[in-house]
Amino acid sequence: MFKSILHHSAASGDDCSKVCCTKIENFGVGFGETKLFSGVNLHVHCGQLTAVIGPNGAGKSTLLKAILGEVPHEGKLNYIDAKGKHTGHPVIGYVPQYLRFDVSAPASVMDIFMACLSGLPVWLCSSQKLRARVKEDLARVKAEHLIDRRLGALSGGELQRVLLALALDPMPDLLLLDEPVSGVDHNGLVLFYQILAELREKEDIAIILISHDLHLMAKHADQVVLMDHGVVTCGTPKEVFGNPRTQEIFGLITELPDEEAV
Numbered sequence: 299m300f301k302s303i304l305h306h307s308a309a310s311g312d313d314c315s316k317v318c319c320t321k322i323e324n325f326g327v328g329f330g331e332t333k334l335f336s337g338v339n340l341h342v343h344c345g346q347l348t349a350v351i352g353p354n355g356a357g358k359s360t361l362l363k364a365i366l367g368e369v370p371h372e373g374k375l376n377y378i379d380a381k382g383k384h385t386g387h388p389v390i391g392y393v394p395q396y397l398r399f400d401v402s403a404p405a406s407v408m409d410i411f412m413a414c415l416s417g418l419p420v421w422l423c424s425s426q427k428l429r430a431r432v433k434e435d436l437a438r439v440k441a442e443h444l445i446d447r448r449l450g451a452l453s454g455g456e457l458q459r460v461l462l463a464l465a466l467d468p469m470p471d472l473l474l475l476d477e478p479v480s481g482v483d484h485n486g487l488v489l490f491y492q493i494l495a496e497l498r499e500k501e502d503i504a505i506i507l508i509s510h511d512l513h514l515m516a517k518h519a520d521q522v523v524l525m526d527h528g529v530v531t532c533g534t535p536k537e538v539f540g541n542p543r544t545q546e547i548f549g550l551i552t553e554l555p556d557e558e559a560v
């Protein structure tokens with residue numbers, strides 16, 4: 299169950315050369331008679347962090363679900379390699395906004411990884427074989443020490459890092475993060491963005507992040523997209539935060555965050 303939430307693997311047999319750019323072309327989603335957004339065009343590059351911001355109900359989460367193919371949509375998704383050729387469907391990692399599960403369940407972090415990585419019920423997996431791989435996965439998100447903790451006993455920030463670790467095995471071409479740091483304290487936020495920076499540098503993956511945390515996001519994002527039932531504006535953090543519409547939605551943002559202060 300977790301794996302299908304967190305990973306959308308390439309269909310077997312696809313010729314999947316490394317994706318360099320994801321082109322979202324003319325995306326539109328409607329529910330019944332109501333159009334939520336239309337005409338969304340975005341280019342998302344590997345090794346870059348694209349942040350999506352906007353007011354509640356703007357359609358941000360729905361855009362990610364449309365990219366995943368979970369919500370019917372208009373428009374096309376094209377995955378392009380470094381030579382400008384179309385690739386097969388890439389591996390997409392996804393960390394959802396909420397994960398509802400029984401917090402009193404006895405399953406540990408290791409149990410969840412075993413079930414996800416092996417595709418078998420926990421009682422049929424060999425933990426010895428997988429433990430080294432799970433430790434490596436958790437080390438990537440600075441959460442090695444959580445391997446034997448009960449999932450329901452994790453803090454919000456710890457749970458999101460564990461879900462991120464799951465979404466990164468196998469390493470996706472495109473990582474979609476839906477408000478992974480909402481409710482996380484400042485130290486947790488700084489740690490999360492540090493992990494994202496390392497991922498971009500070492501793994502060269504493209505990341506789309508929905509966040510309401512404007513300060514740290516502005517410091518780390520290469521591209522910011524302001525959505526409000528469509529793309530209002532898109533550009534560097536400086537360009538988007540200087541846009542009067544951004545200021546109208548989020549209040550006056552007089553300057554970008556001081557790097558020393560974060």
Ligand SMILES: Nc1ncnc2c1ncn2[C@@H]1O[C@H](COP(=O)(O)OP(=O)(O)OP(=O)(O)O)[C@@H](O)[C@H]1O
Nearest residue numbers: 329334352353354355356357358359360361395508
């Ligand atoms: N399956 C659905 N059927 C009908 N309406 C839906 C469905 N999914 C989402 N919506 C509506 O679409 C609108 C946009 O929802 P979405 O979750 O994409 O917004 P969001 O920008 O991510 O908001 P938030 O910042 O509050 O998370 C909301 O009004 C929501 O109620």
